[in-house]
Amino acid sequence: MMSNFHLLFYIRKQKNYTGGAMPIYMRITVSGKRADISVGRDCDPVKWNNQAGRAIGTKEEIKSLNNYLDSLQTKLRNAQQALIDTNQQVTTESLHNEFAGKNQKSHFLMQLFKEHNSKVKALIGNGFEANTLKGYNTSEKHLTGYLQKEYGKTDIEISQLNHAFITGFEFYLKAHCKISGVSAAKYIKHLKKIVNHCIANNWLKQNPFINFKSTAKAKERTYLTQQELDAITSKKFVVERLTQVQDVFVFCCYTGLSYADVKKLRRNEIGIGMDGGQWIFTSRQKTDTSSRIPLLPVALEILNRYQDHPQCENQGLLLPVLSNQKMNAYLKEIADLSDVFKHLTFHLARHTFATTVTLSNNVPIETVSKMLGHTNIKTTQHYAKILDLKVSQDMAALKQKYAEFKSFNI
Secondary structure, eight states, X not given: OOOOOEXXXXXXXXXXXXXXXXXXXXXXXXXXXXXXXXXXXXXXGGXXXXXXXXXXXXXXHHHHHHHHHXXXXXXXXXXXXXXXXXXXXXXXHHHHHHHHTTTSOOOBHHHHHHHHHHXXXXXXXXXXXXXXXXXXXXXXXXXXXXXXXXXXXXXXXXXXXXXXXXXXXHHIIIIISOOOHHHHHHXXXXXXXXXXXXXHTTSOSSOTTTTOOOOOOOOOOOOOOHHHHHHHHHOOXXXXXXXXXXXXXXXXXXXXXXXXXXXXXXXXXXXXXXXXXXXXXXXXXXXXXXXXXXXXXXXXXXXXXXXXXXXXXXXXXXXXXOOHHHHHHHHXXXXXXXXXXXXXXXXXXXXXXXXXXXXXXXXXXXXXXXXXXXXXXXXXXXXXXXXXXXXXXXXXXXXXXXXXXXXXXX
């Protein structure tokens, strides 16, 4: 496949030439065959060195011209290397086409996005969840809207992606779609995934995200204090549906399971742990990472209440879990009746487990991270940052130590 080429820059006298500057041409020769290409510049014959194939002089315009010719020579060598790397024969025609970009297939952003989403759809249940696809479909919809509004088209070549495109998309999401900074960052992250795919395939030579930095700040995670959790736990309801939702919610407050994970939790996922007590042995639906959670007394008590529940017995489930929409609707009722004045959602249970139940009670953050099934401890550290109570307790203990040390020295 190796084939050398010869490159010559020369000036060509046109018909009816009467004087002045002549156009510069680039001659590519491979195995005796040649192709002549105009470089789009010209030069006075008096200032041209035929042997060197460059202009003569030290003026800025001469330096600029020679630099341009040097860049063309480098580009041609890169074109030759690209042909060799892809096992293509280096001929005058193939080298010319690669140099001119005629060999490069055009790739379009929305077409790639649709292909990506189709693959995600095919893999639902095998690495992806329906909610993940929903998020990607929303990103596709927003990008289409942005292209139509700002560019008047439904698709764009990826080679046109740049910093201005990304910042413009972020502004469109926030200003026109009225989307929060955190949600906008998620949709931009989806766009970045497509861009990274293009870079990995050498379809993009420069990363348009290289100078982009999102300014979105994650919302502070809300959680229940021990007093609020006790108020919900001890509240007695006459309506069965409220009691059922209350039990599932409190169970998750003491296990850290998300809605998706408690809904799929089966009886065969309860086993004996290293301490001889009952543990949950499951995997997170979102990340497929293993999660091992020792069952606290409150959680065990709730499970015992549903041993003979018809739905649990028939389906082998641990708890009868309603739809997420119904759970959240009934939790609002539960909060009102329990005199808890926070906006109660099901995911609040997971936050409560991480903060009030574990970290506030001196459970090491590494242990909490393992039970939550986090793939990165940085995710768990977000919970530690909001524990003002824990900071207060730790500093109080430190003050006491200093006070004892001072009195001892007196």
